[in-house]
Each structure stands twice: as C-alpha cells, then as structure tokens.
Amino acid sequence: MARAAPAPSGGDARTRFEALYRAHYQDLLGYALRRCDRPEDAADVVAETFLVAWRRLDVVPVDQARAWLFGVARNAMANQHRADRRRTNLAARLRSELAQAEVVRADVPDEVRDAFRELPEADRELLRLVAWEGLSTDELTVALDCSANAVRIRLHRARRRFADALRRPSLTA
CATH class of the missing domain: 1.10.1740.10 (RNA polymerase sigma factor, region 2, helix turn helix motif)
Structure with a gap:
C-alpha cells in the first residue's frame, strides 16, 4: 500500500x-x-x-x-x-x-578431586585459570576485571581453602 x-x-x-x-x-x-x-x-x-x-x-x-x-x-x-x-x-x-578432539583427563586422586569440589565455584575457576590455563597475575587482572592486588588476595585465599580442604580427613580414610 x-x-x-x-x-x-x-x-x-x-x-x-x-x-x-x-x-x-x-x-x-x-x-x-x-x-x-x-x-x-x-x-x-x-x-x-x-x-x-x-x-x-x-x-x-x-x-x-x-x-x-x-x-x-x-x-x-x-x-x-x-x-x-x-x-x-x-x-x-x-x-x-x-x-x-581428544580430551585428556588428568588422573587425579579421589581425595584431591573431592577437596577441589568442596571449594566455591569462584575459587575453583580461579585455580583452574592458574593451573590449567597458565594465566599469570597480570592476565588474571584482565580476565577477572579486577586489580592485581585483588587477584593476589583472591588467589591466596583460594589456595588456602584448597589446602584446608586437602587436610580434612576423608570419610573413607
């Protein structure tokens, strides 16, 4: 029309x-x-x-x-x-x-896998970015959009929580 x-x-x-x-x-x-x-x-x-x-x-x-x-x-x-x-x-x-594509799964002991799963998702993702993806602190500041100081603090706390989870006695031990 x-x-x-x-x-x-x-x-x-x-x-x-x-x-x-x-x-x-x-x-x-x-x-x-x-x-x-x-x-x-x-x-x-x-x-x-x-x-x-x-x-x-x-x-x-x-x-x-x-x-x-x-x-x-x-x-x-x-x-x-x-x-x-x-x-x-x-x-x-x-x-x-x-x-x-071939996905290679690491052979991780059950205790380590269980301790990792206990962590909050934010801690797991931060640790994955460092351990699996090899991101440096500077790269993490960009990926997470926060300051280098905040990245170092978050990474320190995530590693401490992971270490604490690894030290906890498991029910199967």
Whole structure:
C-alpha cells in the first residue's frame, strides 16, 4: 500500500527522516515479515533499512523513496541470510572438529578431586585459570576485571581453602 511521500529534501534532516519513517515503516515491516522466518529477524531488517536511510538521507530519492527503501531492505535481508549461512557453516565445522578432539583427563586422586569440589565455584575457576590455563597475575587482572592486588588476595585465599580442604580427613580414610 503506497503512502504519502516524505517531506521535501529542503526541510531539516530529522523532519525528513521522521516523515520517511512514518510513511514507509508498516510497508517495510510487512515486506520483511513475509520473507523472514522469525519476527525478530524482520525487525532487524527494518531497523537496518532505516539506519541506512538515516546515514544516506541525502541520496534517498524524494519521488522514489519507498522503492529505494525496499531495495535497501532487500540488501539487508540478503546480508542477513549470508551471515546466517556463514554462522551455520561455522557451527557445523566446529561440531566436526570438536567431535574429533581428544580430551585428556588428568588422573587425579579421589581425595584431591573431592577437596577441589568442596571449594566455591569462584575459587575453583580461579585455580583452574592458574593451573590449567597458565594465566599469570597480570592476565588474571584482565580476565577477572579486577586489580592485581585483588587477584593476589583472591588467589591466596583460594589456595588456602584448597589446602584446608586437602587436610580434612576423608570419610573413607
């Protein structure tokens, strides 16, 4: 359904864009909804279309604005489909690689495993980052987004709690 043309280009940009938006939003949304599998994808197409229109407002033809917007929406949908295809292909490739990946589990004594499981998750993650991933204190400050002093304190406390858990007598001993 055709709508009134937006205000002439002689007006200020905001007024022209708002008129363009009001005149063509429903048409573009309907267009996108009929072609996208999910409503949120259609909303993204319309948003992208009007973003391009705002950025290139000076080249939007006054007498053919609606047709120009449909062309932009069509390109936005094509870009969206290409991105979806790339994402799907990447996920398939990762699944294939991960299916072939060999996970080496360390042979850890039950007492050590049990003591580690007793720790709070924050302590376990901190100790894993240091022991398994080999992160330094400086790297931990970035990964945990805290100061070096806070990292040293947290690491000291986590190690102390782990040592305490290792010293506790187990029920099976």
